[in-house]
Amino acid sequence: MRAMAMGSVAVLMAACAATPPRDALPQPLTAVPGDAVRGRAIVASRQAGLCLLCHPAPIAEERFQGNLAPDLAGAGARWSAAQLRLRVVDARRLNPQTIMPPYHDTDGLQRVGTAWQGRAVLDAQQVEDVVAWLVTLQ
Template sequence: MRISVISVAAMGLMASVAFAEEVLPTAVSFNDDGAVEQSLSGTAGDAANGRKIVGDKKQGNCVACHQVSDLADVPFQGEIGPMLDGAGERWSEAELRGIVANAKIMFEDSMMPSFYKTEGFIRPGNAYTGKAADDTFGPLLSAQQIEDVVAYLVTLKE
């Protein structure tokens, strides 16, 4: 019994440490150029999961505006934003994190949604539901999903 209580306490401590590493959307620190040096989740991104998010119309939906040759199997890719092929060579990891979190910091006139923002919107919607935001309004992507997308984008070389 004593060992299980200690184990539960240790797991709780580890969970609180992991949680403490996540940067809230309102606390993201952007450099002057819009880059975000610090990981938003404190955990390395998973490029395979990031690839899924980029191509998933119910998650990141990046392909609504961008083309990605690596995702040729995903239909109806957009042409509004730049092609993502070579993104890992054009931008650093910190710059990609800043762009995905809130592209408007780096590119003021960008039409790209702010995927890790919860304040300062004009008539925001509730993610991709088509419904108005309520008091549970959160970012479009979680901190870990941002890290996963960044990990994937870094792999995209010309």
């Protein structure tokens, strides 16, 4: 009986090890590594990322930062690159009620203007650039 229980535990542990984490996207979206300098520029941009509309971030030259969402300072200490990637791609996968829009996923969106239908806010390289910058925020 004990041997059977130990075998079951071993099988369960192996299955868990083979299951990708549900709170992360482990694989980068591109073969080209993200560029932290470009990522910072995207986050700071009022035209591209719009991140500062909701999030405060350690970008001193940008005034009028948001206070609706978590501070991005220390993001790299709180989350791994894979966890940050999922949050940027589509935070709805973690919390369906989030107010954060999906920046790369376009599935299931409602009331999207005709010009924007099927278009991601950020392309795959931009997502990787933003992730590269966020992981530097220790």
